[in-house]
Amino acid sequence: MHVLTLTTNADAPFMNQQMSELERRGVSFTTLPISGEASDVTSRSPVDYLRTLPKVLTEAGNNYDLIHAHYGLTAPIALSQLRTPVVLSLWGSDVHGPTKPVSSACAPLCDDVIVMSEEMREELGRDCRVIPDGVDLEQFQPDSQERARERVGWDDTGDAYQVLFPYRPGRTVKNFPRAERVASAAERLLDRPIDLRVVHEVDHETVPDYMNAADALLLTSRSEGSPNSVKEAMACNLPVVATDVGDVRERLADVEPSYVGATDAELVEGLVDVLRREERSNGRDAAREVSIERTTDRILEVYERVSGTTVEPPREPATIE
The missing domain is CATH 3.40.50.2000 (Glycogen Phosphorylase B;)
Incomplete structure (x- = not known):
């Protein structure tokens, strides 16, 4: 064909x-x-x-x-x-x-x-x-956080939580200012700082390293279809905190820990909870569906x-x- x-x-x-x-x-x-x-x-x-x-x-x-x-x-x-x-x-x-x-x-x-x-x-x-x-489950799969942080240069971050925002800040639909607000508010409720890591325009082959290096993925988009970053995070067992857009709620229905919220307060609560738990998710099992x-x-x-x-x-x- x-x-x-x-x-x-x-x-x-x-x-x-x-x-x-x-x-x-x-x-x-x-x-x-x-x-x-x-x-x-x-x-x-x-x-x-x-x-x-x-x-x-x-x-x-x-x-x-x-x-x-x-x-x-x-x-x-x-x-x-x-x-x-x-x-x-x-x-x-x-x-x-x-x-x-x-x-x-x-x-x-x-x-x-x-x-x-x-x-x-x-x-x-x-x-x-x-x-x-x-999502390519051979490319995106769980790996050691320590090794991943060495590969992406995050191995000297102290005790700060690493929160991944995998989009260009200038893309209005991705709503980076909201991600900054949520991360700042969550940091005030935690006993450790948060590094909001903006990662974009990197080779796609290196994206799994960033997923495995992070403690959570934060998606604050105004609208989406089926965001690939969420599915890629799931495949790496990276917890996700996201707005209720596209098929995000469906994808994360059985994924723990992860969180879907509508208001800033809900997103802050979800991010604080996910980071305090310091656990990887069970997202890879759900990612097999896609x-x-x-x-x-x-x-x-x-x-x-x-x-x-x-x-x-x-x-x-x-x-x-």
Whole structure:
């Protein structure tokens, strides 16, 4: 099976991990990113999307089995060609944010739509597939906190609690000022200081080290789909304190110690409790439900149904004895 991928972020680790797993199952990909650049303070302009349109129309003529459009704003471009079926994956902000009208208008025209949580499906207001991004349980697994702290350079922190905030502070939706407020308030209730560790733009291969080095992960987002940092923390048995966004409450339902709250006071209470307990969580057991192998199975079912093509897994090379 041959798939044309359209994306606003060709470097998204969760998308690339899923594609790599699909390639191991026999799917091949060509990726076309949207023209232009975006940052915390600037977005792509309509001109950037228009500049991408001719490339998509030309590339779509190369006998792909389907087009997988990632993020709602890529959907109009994917639908501009009329021959190849389109699968649309929505990431969260394209359902909860200002681009929702585009996603809502295009979703009924696509052959199938994938969202990351039941909350997103309800917000979109139509039937679609709920498939969270998968977590690689081989890459993300528990390790010695002492060794992990040596690897990330946190081995000289005294007795301070290490609380991980794994996002760029400038991303408004992640609400870093709230994380600072919660950490500061929690510190005043504890007999030890808190180091709020902002970790971003590091190699994805090193993220498990930060998860294992930390005492808790703090997520204060205003909205999410299915935050990968929560699932990655679970896979490393790192306790999570988070706002009630996306599928966080569902993921953490049976995870101890962890905490989901709505108000600052609830988040502070949860963070204090988690840190005082000084325990790793049982999150890895719950993370198996969203392993990358399971989510790939479900995406492959969508691909085969939409394209009418059955994927043949690659044959193992013959061995000569």
